[in-house]
Amino acid sequence: MSIGHTLLGLLESGPRHGYDLKRAFDERFGHDRPLAYGQVYSTMARLLKNGLVEVDGIEPGGGPERKRYAITDAGITDVDAWLRQPEKPEPYLQTTLYTKVVLALLTGRPAADLLDTQRAEHLRLMRELTRRKKSGDLADQLICDHALFHLEADLRWLELTAARLDQLAKAVTS
Amino acid sequence: MTAAAEPLLQATALRKSYGRTPALDGADLTVRAGEVVAVMGPSGSGKSTLLHCLAGIVQADSGRVCYRGRDLTAMSDAERSALRRTDFGFVFQFGQLVPELTCLENVAMPARLAGTRRRAAEAQAAEWLARLEVGEIAGKRPGEVSGGQGQRVAVARALVGSPRVVFADEPTGALDSLNGERVMRLLTDAAHDTGAAVVLVTHEPRVAAYSDREIVVRDGKSRDLEQVS
Amino acid sequence: MSAPHEPFAGSDTTSGARDREPQPDLRTWARDLALGARFAVSGREGWTRTALTAVGVAMGVALLLLAAAAPAMLHTRDRKETDRTPSVTATLQHPTPGSLLVADANTEYHGRDITGVLLRPEGPAPERPPGVEQLPGPGRMVVSPALRKLLAASPLLRERIPYRITGTIEPAGLLGPAELYFYAGDSRLTAGDADNGGNADRATGFGRGSSPEVLGPVFDLLLVMVLVVLLLPVAIFVGTAVRLGGERRDRRLAALRLVGADIRTTRRIAAGEALLGALLGLALGSLFFLVGRHLAPHVTIRDISAYPSDLRPGTGLAVLIAVAVPAASVAVTLLSLRGTVVEPLGVVRQGVGRPRRLWWRLLLPAVGLALLAPLFGKAQGTGHINQYQVAAGAVLMLFGVTAVLPWIVEAVVGRLRGGPVAWQLATRRLQLSSNAAARMVSGVTVAVAGAIALQMLFQSVNGEFVTSTGADVSRAQVHVSTRITDGAQTAADVRRLKATRGAAEVFGYTQSEATQGGASKLKDTADAAYLPVVVGDCATLRQLARITRCTPTSTFVVPPPGDFGDDLARYARPGMRIDLNPPEGSGYTGTPRLWTVPAGTPTVAGRTDPAGDKEWGIFAAPQALDAARLRAPNAQIMVALAPKQPDAIEYVRNTAAGFGIGTYVYELSNTHAKSQYTQLRRGLFAGATLTMALIGASLLVTMLEQLRERRKLLAVLVAFGTKRSALAWSVLWQTAVPVVLGLLLAVGGGTALGAALLAMVGHPFRTDWPEVGLLSLVGAGVVFAVTLVSLPPLWRMMRPDGLRTE
Structure with missing residues (x-):
């Protein structure tokens, strides 16, 4: 961060x-x-x-x-x-992303865009991993799957945050 | 990646409400030939409704859906039904196979609806079942096969008529990861081979990762993530 | 989802061991039944189901109560009939203070029978018939309310029954409110004990005679069959009514299993649901019956009506119904759940893949036939039939039809292949659930089969009645028979009839008898010869015999048609003397009235008269034999009616009524019988149609339920671009196939039962195919109407909303 x-x-x-x-x-x-x-x-x-x-x-x-x-x-x-x-998708990004979202909200910038940008970045990487997985051997597949599951977790967090953006904005600006 | 290609299916400013509940509130979507588009979004965001409108199952209250230059919203029910028979294929989450028919007969049905003779339709169906690695259950009824097998039968049924667009609504929703991945791989590979575009509604990121492009639907509004960044 | 469909896997083995818990006590039962009852009234779906069950059961209960009241009603009718029959005795030679003279004055008006009794008290304290407050004096009468109304509305009839009305007959003296009955005082009555002249019988009172046989075995047979045919589909309907909403109930029960209810508890809860419907049905049915009973006076079937107070089910039977119906609902539910294993995650039906066996299904009708076979030829004349045996046999035969139906549906449907998509969808569905399909149409099948059998019986019984008279209605349509005191009266009567409006042609002759010339010297008059004598003009005689040449002085000898002995040949040869004063009873009275058969009297062959009889004996033209010399003569007059004169026969009856006591008018035309038959047939049709409407309602509910189950699938099929018409066709095929099979079976089974019934009454086998076709069409119509009605909901369900709701 x-x-x-x-x-x-x-x-x-x-x-x-x-x-x-x-x-x-x-x-x-x-x-x-x-x-x-x-x-x-x-x-x-x-x-x-x-x-x-x-x-x-x-x-x-x-x-x-x-x-x-x-x-x-x-x-x-x-x-x-x-x-x-967008942050480079990697594990344990939440603190940075959270900070960014709060700052965006505090400074009146579009926080949803921020989340969507990040989401697109995550999915881009997931697509790449999926492609690699399809052509790779079992070891590749397992390694890619590990990364994919982590990315998925982040992406779900992004989704959830996006869904709660209004709630967060209220909490931050109050 | 296929940005240069002609739009195959294009929806603009779709609005649709069920009673007083708005399901779509100005959604846009473009599908180009051969691409896989993931439609994501929270439950109740309107992504299934968007799919239904695109496929001509549901008529939008306002807005346009263009398929190869023809406006679906101006077509009669019969015309849209005919279009669905010949140009579209469908995969749903579950409960889509006719329980009384064998898997083979289920797969053969769209072709038969489109006018293919029974023997020819069943031969095609057998081919597709084999391609989706479920050739051995052709004679069984849906109640006698596993969920993953059943879903692959459904994929075979969606693809048997060589559709230009396959609409898949949570195709892996009732499956575990492994079976889900397998169905997705078979679906996207087969679509790629036949040149069919896929509109994939899902809430699972790992499933959406099989797409070429992602659209997010929130509160009935669509967002093309390519255009945000 | 993909639970194994192994027939015997599941609860029966495992639960058998598990269920060896202590027997549930009464409180557990009560708790579970109450819980089930609560489910039965929760939500719109629950209410709809319960209401349908209740209405279905109510129909059944009302009919059962009616059936339970029938024996008592018939008994009451019998008793009333006995009570009012004049006690005529031959032994009473002299009047007593209580005795009266009676004669009947029955007539008919517009096809309705009117019973009239003429009375003349002989003493100061005459007996009174039941329901009559005060005996009518001469020229007066007391009438039933229905006759009073009819007389007021029909001046033509009033002319025939001109007595002044002084009172009303109370219900105690009437079999039913629609009965047309009167007692009239008539001073013309004379006792029959006076030599020759009497026209009335002497009665000591009423009700002391033996009851005339009102109901013959054919009537019993008809009654039993009507009850069976009407009640059996109702029973089947009650059976299906209790099972309505089975699929949803099963899911509810599965949910209960998930939260810890054991199999027995779920069954008790299901029974509780059915029980509530049955209890409501019982209450509603009793209400239907009580209300319907008050409508009874407005209903007249075959001239039979009943008082509400006479329709009283026996206490025992009523209690039996009140206990048996709810108990049966519980039993049917438990039985239908036997083949079903309710597991926490869903319901597994047993028996899939087990081929049906035919033998026990065929055993049912076979046993039924075996029960009926010993009665073949027994239900005729005055024979007696065992009604329970008939009912059991008929019920078994009809049940056999429903038992064979699932087998046939399965066997036929299993062979259906190919065809267009709609056909494939329908046949495959039938293959997988042929049982449900068969159950759906079993009610219609039984109703049609029963109606066919009953219709055959009715028609045959009716047919015999019409043909057996042998009347030739092209020559005459009315036969007037009247007792006369003087043979010359015939000619006067004929003249009066000829002057009557509507009478086109009238033939009348005087009929009497004679015996051999030396009869007065016989020791034993029982050996006296019987020689019928007919006196009439040539035109009339030509109606009775094959006569070519005839003058007013001609005489003929007409030999008897059958084996009537050789009296005529021995004593009535030309030139022989015969005695026109034959002995009556045990002794010869009076003086001989000798008459010589003219020499040269030809023997001619007889001819069937318009009434269907063959007269024989000595025929004489009026100048050959003076009719006034005949003893106890009567006049037989045939009348041909003017075809275009309305009410012609009523005018004839009016004229004939003036001939005096002892005049009878018979209608030779068979239109009367036909109208009754039509009325009966109409009643049968109405009953069958009502039953089928009931069945149709249950069919509709079942079908909508099935469609709702498939809502999602229908939406998917529509997404694939399936044409609505294709889906509609598949629904239609799905019902049409079992219906056609059911109706074929109904025609077969119904005809077989009908043939058995005909054999019982000793009639040749005969079917009216258009009639059978019509009945089948009604059955098919019900099912197709139901399909048609279910189409709009089908359209609605095919909307993509089905995809939305998960």
């Missing part, structure tokens, strides 16, 4: 302090693994360097934790590209 893109996405709704960013991240995505402060600051520094964020203002008192970050146009484009880009 790309923490940089996630933080960028969170910034889209308005400038925030680093501490706020951490809290928002933990609240939505960090269920069992809260983000370390250090990781936030280092990530923000990288994003700042790449021109994807800018410092919006510094609270009196000094210290790095007093910086308020805002997303730049380049940052927005970067988030956009990330969300549009």
Whole structure:
């Protein structure tokens, strides 16, 4: 999962302090693994360097934790590209996909499209595996089947999420 | 892959309600010759209704269904029936074989309905049963064969008249993975060999993976995933 | 899904061991039956099924109650008939305070029989017939309500029965409300004990005589057969009615098995479902009967009507029906479930693949025939037949038809091959479930077979009645016979008849008898010769004998047609003297009235008269023998009616009524018998049609149920582009094949039973094929009507909705 893109996405709704960013991240995505402060600051520094964020203002008192970050146009484009880009179908994608969906919902982007894109990507791979399976030997078949079953599980999750998108949007924006 | 090919079957802006319940709310679908199109979507999304409209079993309330340049929605019931006899084939989930007839007679039936003489129809049927690896149960009744065998008999019946389009509604819905895969492989291979297009309604991704293209139906609206990305 | 169809696998072996649990107690039974009853009234489908069962059972119950009331009704009729019969005794030579003179004055009007009794009290305290409050005085009468109505509406009849109406006969004196009956006081009656002159019998009262035999064996036979033919299809219908909705019930029972009910429990629950229908049917049937009973006065069958109060089923029989019908419904259900194993995942029917055996099916009609065979030739004249034996034999023969039917359907259908798709679909379905198909048409088969047999019997019995009279209706249509005191009266009567409207030609002669000349000196008058004497004009005599030359003084000797002894040849030769005052009873009374047979009297052959009789004896023209000299003469008058005069015969009867007491009018035309036959046949048709309508209703339900079962399959077939007409044809073939087989069997079985019945009444075998064809057509019509009615639901079911619902 790309923490940089996630933080960028969170910034889209308005400038925030680093501490706020951490809290928002933990609240939505960090269920069992809260983000370390250090990781936030280092990530923000990288994003700042790449021109994807800018410092919006510094609270009196000094210290790095007093910086308020805002997303730049380049940052927005970067988030956009990330969300549009289907993930390479591989196991345990849920956290990334979930993050993407929530961010899309938060930033008012079409989350359904995101899911459908991902779904098409999954099915593309499944078709390829099915083709390979049809021509392959038994070992190939078994290996392909393993992958297929996992992909199927993901795809079912995508379906389910798509079906619950309205519910999720309500929960996220409330 | 076959994007250049002429559309064989094209549905535009289909709407259909049963009573007050809308089943289709502006669905589109294009099927090109020889391709396998998967129609997916949650239960009750209208995917079966879409299939029924495409096949001319159900008349849509509005919208058009064009098959090789002819508008199905403007045809009479008899014309559509004749079209189904000659150009289409069907596979359903279960309960589609006539329990009193033998498997051979079941397979021979569409050809006989289309006017083929009994002996000729049964010879064709025997050929197709063998091709679907169920030649040995030709003389048995559907009640005496396993679900997988029965479904392969149904596939043979769908293909026996050399249709241009085979409509398959959850063809593996009542089968286990292995039998399901086998039926799908035989169906898609046979369709490929005869050049028949397949419209495949399923909710199983692994079954849909046998398709060339996927359409998702949600709340009566269709979505072509090729065009999203 | 693909449960093995092994005939004997399944519960019978396994459950036998498993069921060796403690016997379920009464509470378990009650609980399961109640549960079943609840299923019977849950949902529209449940109600429809229960209602159909109830109506079917109700019809059966109503008919059973009617049948149970019949013996009591007949007994009541018999008793009433006895009670009102005048007790005429020959021993009573002198009047007593209670005695009366009686004579009958029966007549007929528009084909309906009217019974009239003329009375003349001889003492101060005359006996009264039952139902008569006060004896009518001279010139007055008491009438039955039906006759009162008829008289009021028919001035023509009123003219014939002119007595003043002073009262009404109560039901106690009438067999039924439609009976036309009257008692009239008539001072012209004179006792028959006076020498020659009497015209009435002396009675000591009423009801003390023996009952006349009202019902002959043929009537018994008809009655039994009507009951069998009408009740048997009803019984079969009740049997199928209880089984209605079997497939759905089976699925429900399977679901019960899934949640843990054992086989016995499911059977009890199924029995509970049937039981509720049967109980409702019992209640409804009793209601039908009670309501129907009050309609009884409006129904007249063959001049027979009954009072509601006379239609009272015996208590024993009523209790039997009340117990037997629900018990039978439970038994039929349990029996029909014997061949079915209800497993948690569905229902397996046994017997698939086991070929049917023919021998026991043929045994049924064979036993039936064996029961009937000893009665061949017995049901005629005054013989007596065992009604139970007849009923049992007929029931077995008709049941044999239903028993053979499944075998025939299976055997024939198993050989059907090829054909178009519709035919293939139908025949294959029949091959797989020939049992259901046979059961579907068995009711129609039995009804038609029974109707054919009954129709043969009716027609034959009727046929004999008409032909046996030998009357030649082209020469005359009415025969008037009247007792006269003076031979000269005949000519006057003939003149009066000739003047009657509607009489075209009238022939009348005086008839009497004579004996040999020396009879007065015989010691034993029993040896006196019997010499009939006929006096009439030449035209009349030509009707009675082959006479060529005839003058007003001619005489002829006509020899008897059969073996009547040689009295005529010995004592009535030309030139011999005969005595016109023959002895009556044991002694010679009065003085001889001698008359010489003229010399040269020719002997001529007799000729059948228009009434079908052959007169013989000494025939004389009026101037050869003075009719006034004849003793106890009577006049025989033949009347040919004017064909275009309406009511001609009624005018003749009116005229004849004026001839005095002891006048009888017979209609020689057979149209009366024919009209009764038509009425009966119509009744039979109505009954059979009603039964078939009932069967048709159950057929329709069964068929719709089958179609609903196949809803999904029908939708699939339509998806494949199957033409609707092809599916309709397959449905039609599917019913037509068993129906045709059933009707063929019905014609065969019905004709066989009819032949057996004819043999019993001693009639030659004869069938009216158009009639048989018509009955078969009615049966076929019912089935095709049902098929036709089931087509719209079929169209509806063929809509693709069937694909949608899983």
